[in-house]
Amino acid sequence: MALTGAEALVSTLTEMGVEYVFGYPGGAVLPIYDALYNSSLKHILTRHEQGAAHAADGYARATRKPGVVIATSGPGATNLVTGLANAYMDSVPLVAITGQVHSGLIGKDSFQEADIMGITMPVTKHNYLVKDGNSIPRVIKEALFIANTGRPGPVLVDITKDALMNHLLEPLLDAEIDLPGYRVKTTGHPRQIMLAKNLIQEAKRPLIYAGGGAGDAGESLLQLVEQYDIPVTTTLMGLGAFPGNHPLNLGMLGMHGTPWANMAIQECDVLIAIGARFDDRVTGNLSKFAPKAKIIHIDIDAAEIGKNVKADIPIVGDAKSILPELLGTEKLTHPNWIAEIREFALPKYQANKPNSDPCEVCNVPNLFNATPPPPCKRQESVTPKQVLEVVAATIKDKIIVATDVGQNQMWAAQYLPVDKPHSFITSGGLGTMGYGLPAALGAQLGRPDEQVVLVTGDGSLQMNIQELATIATYDIPVKIVLLNNRVLGMVRQWQTIFYESRYSQTCTGSVPDFCLLASAYSLPAVKILTREDCQTKLPEALLTKGPYLIEVAIDPDESVWPMVAPGASLCEMLHAELTPKPAWER
Amino acid sequence: MSKVTLAVLVNNEPGVLSRVAGLFTRRGYNIHSLAVGPTEDNSISRITIVVEEDEQRLEQVTKQLHKLIDVLKITDLTYEERVERELALIKVKGDKRSEILQIVDIFRAKIVDVSPKEVMVEVTGDMEKVDAFIQMLDSYGITEIVRTGKIALARSAKN
Structure with a gap:
């Protein structure tokens, strides 16, 4: 007997090497769940479709394999939308399979009907509505292929219930991909590569600015840096693409970047952007960004070139194939340039300099503003820095960091250096609160031999807290470090700075008791209240086998510094003296 | 722009x-x-x-x-040798039918429907011609217009 559409779907996924699917059943996908019943495909049942989407996303980021998520029609499908938008912004390969009502019921406002193809068009790389079961094998192969090639991204496949239930007419399981309109350019243009190579070799003050697209080119990036002695700054998405503890790593740039990374941008003569998209959180005021630099822009997406800045030498292609071609035979050094950058980390540059010359780039009188930030009221409370330094020291190189969104995310980026690509799992472009918990469990399933540490806040955690059940059910050993300040910290920080401390709707109060909640889910939990707890209870919990919730009480006035106000130039940093230690001093 | x-x-x-x-x-x-x-x-x-x-x-x-x-x-197609066309149907009040007919003639347009109060005119040409035609008819009282939007095709090589 020929397979049904649903059986063909499951067998195609298996054949294509998919190991995990994340999902939530419902009426329209009953045939898929029935086909899964006897399948070797591992299905992770989350407690909300959004959780399933983020879990598949976290799995995909950690493994560089497409994440697969299944949801039913109507509300199941619409619950995926944030997850798809999140994956789209961060170029994550995701395949979402949604059930659709019977093809005869489409357009009649049937029960649990939603036009998910129409809804998700702007947030997917591509999407399909499948009404004929015979095309399922081909469409699934195409979806996986599109999701994971070129600039990766999410693909949604909406399948009607009848297409899932009908038996396939012909053995179409071997159907090949047919995508005449989809072309991926991986190798760079030889002339552009030659021009770039010459420019890099002539540069006196070269700088690499690596984004999420550099992750797959990690090794070549390291080679390039070491051969040409070029300092590197990474975006939030690029963390890990270059070893966090390498002496040439300047850390993150942008709004909460390090002063020396931001100043290096303003002073460099050649800027090599690799798989980065000149996002507004990175560049600050675009017209004052890298004013002295010629820009080499390497990106696999031609549409990124010239979108925000004009590149002097654009190279369209895969960084993994292009970077090795930039290597020459000669070894270069830039000791003066590197020494100059390192000076920006010296205290004298971070003190207020009332009589100093205005910055020649942006005409701001002081390079760095050093008026003290608002003091924390409870001086004895644990600081995020202390917590994260203990985390880094305890887990060391086996760490995969997952974060939520807000202050917790920026502190994790500043204080938890990762040395491997694909090991800093965070919602960069969309900034999705509630991303962290499900993404962490997905990443942990994908890389079981390493330790996922989720850094989250009380606001973000509550946006997908139901996934504690998933973690408990499957005993997924994620360590959850909850920095609880009882406020929506990042928004509150902006209210402090830009809205005269008028704290409108940012105080969430002291409910719930997260440790009690954890125990309701049968998860072990501990409260860290003092600096002493931080040294004793925190490492103990981190090293305990299995999942653990670690709640740390922090002061609501703790803020993320330094900071470049939105629209300001990168050399206008608030509180530059409050920066983590540079990599070369660690 | x-x-x-x-x-x-x-x-x-x-x-x-x-x-x-x-x-x-x-x-x-x-x-x-x-x-x-x-x-x-x-x-x-x-x-x-x-x-x-x-x-x-x-x-x-x-x-x-x-x-x-x-x-x-x-x-x-902007910088290619090309043929461009747009088609428009225009309803005009028929009070001064003979004057309208003259303009229709000059623009090589066509009357495609006539009723006691209105005439319907069809015109094709590049967008500028259609614009000019509509402008000429404007003073007679246009009641309804529909335009197809421009279509264009590059000319074939002449050698």
């Missing part, structure tokens, strides 16, 4: 026009006119889009369109 005419070949499948139109909305590009129809190959449709944007954004329009998987080929 400059105007360009793009010929976009797409898969003739449900939702494709929606993808193209949606891309323009989402990225905030201005569509001046848009015409869609089948081609010599049944599986392929041709969308003729006139876009009005500055230089840098025009480049983005083409690049973003190329990313749509259903887009097969984009040709910028």
